[in-house]
Amino acid sequence: MVTRESELVQKLVLDLLRRIVCATQENVREKRHSAEVDDGAAEKETLPVFGEGRDTGGLVPGKSLVFSALQICLRVLVRKLPRISPKLSGAKTRSQAGTRARPRPGARPGPRPDLQQQPGFEPSQTCPGRLGEVWSLSDSDCELVSSALFVLSELPSLCSPEGSVSVLPTVLYLLLGVLRELVHRPHHLQSPGPAGLVRSCLRSFRAVLSSPMSRQEKSRESWAQLLQSALSSVLLLWENDDPEVDLDRSSLLTALSQFLLCSSEVCSVSLCRLSLDKFICAIDSKDPQVQTVQLWSDSSRRWKDLVLRLRRNGSGSGGSESHRESGPGAEPENRPQLVSLLLRCSSRSYWMRTL
Incomplete structure (x- = not known):
């Protein structure tokens, strides 16, 4: 039909x-x-x-x-x-390229x-x-x-x-x-x-x-x-x-x-x-359509919360000892991991607004 x-x-x-x-x-x-x-x-x-x-x-x-x-x-x-x-x-598919897909065991x-x-x-x-x-x-x-x-x-x-x-x-x-x-x-x-x-x-x-x-x-x-x-x-x-x-x-x-x-x-x-x-x-990026993640204004409180989450989850390259508490004007040592968590939190609000 x-x-x-x-x-x-x-x-x-x-x-x-x-x-x-x-x-x-x-x-x-x-x-x-x-x-x-x-x-x-x-x-x-x-x-x-x-x-x-x-x-x-x-x-x-x-x-x-x-x-x-x-x-x-x-x-x-x-x-x-x-x-x-x-x-x-x-x-080209796998068969056309001379390879075969590996079946899942069992x-x-x-x-x-x-x-x-x-x-x-x-x-x-x-x-x-x-x-x-x-x-x-x-x-x-x-x-x-x-x-x-x-x-x-x-x-x-x-x-x-x-x-x-x-x-x-x-x-x-x-x-x-x-x-x-x-x-x-x-x-x-x-x-x-x-x-x-x-x-x-x-x-x-x-x-x-x-x-x-x-x-x-x-x-x-x-x-x-x-x-x-x-x-x-x-x-x-x-x-x-x-x-x-x-x-x-x-x-x-x-x-x-x-x-x-x-x-x-x-x-x-x-x-x-x-x-x-x-x-x-x-x-x-300077393109507003690409800036899909909106950072919240209360950044200092978010930084502190994310540091605590990193310590609790045990993530990061150096373990919990490598992290330190960050004040309002301080820069965390593991900034990439913190940015990652911050993006995951803030993207949730954007994602829900979009969908």
Whole structure:
């Protein structure tokens, strides 16, 4: 149905899928809550195994709601934004480059939906793979893409911990692909892009990063590895050597702040250092749109609070002994770590105002 040209039909299909996903999500949530109350699982700090994938993580085509929803979202996104597909954008895949993806240990390999081989699939009527395609989308197209992003962000919550690990790589890949299209703007275009679609993409990132599955014992390690890879991909989006492409740094900084606020435990030392560099460059920038982090006026009280937090958390290169109390006019010794924490605190207020 989503391969038809009628925008009304596509909208109805996405709306129905959204309702089905929300209803299924509520059903799974009620089952988990009932099991916690009846079996006392709430005291075990682990959720009962409910949702698709069960203990193996496999999603069976034709029987899996998550797999079918993923197919529909893929069709919509690749139809509207062909560049997110490696085949349509001309980018080399791992198989074309002579390498193969390394499977997750103990994972059961499952089929992946290949849209180009599915009957009835046709990319967007505009030139596939053309940079800046997102700026040519109509309001109804942006609404369809936003609905697909919402469904994508909710799919891990329909799965068991093992099932969420199976679907998470595809979800992150598609979200990063849409984000890449939104932040890489052709130089000749003056408009900042569809603001509503940018907000939808960032909301979807927030929903995935704050998913309870990232804190489950069975899936925590795999989620951390995948989210670290996603954070590295976000940082790589800053690398733009094409003079014909402008970079939307404000949206990238907002996405980066979501990783720091929602999944700070997955940030390694090197990733935190690279993230901090991006925020410091934003503070020094003269562009008001790039200054996405607003520092609070009561800086002396914030500095003192952050020093205490550093001591309590035991962070910093020299341990708690390397820190010292800072007065209103003093400069802390571990200024980079303090700036990092300050940015995380202050970006929360900006982030909530933006979204």
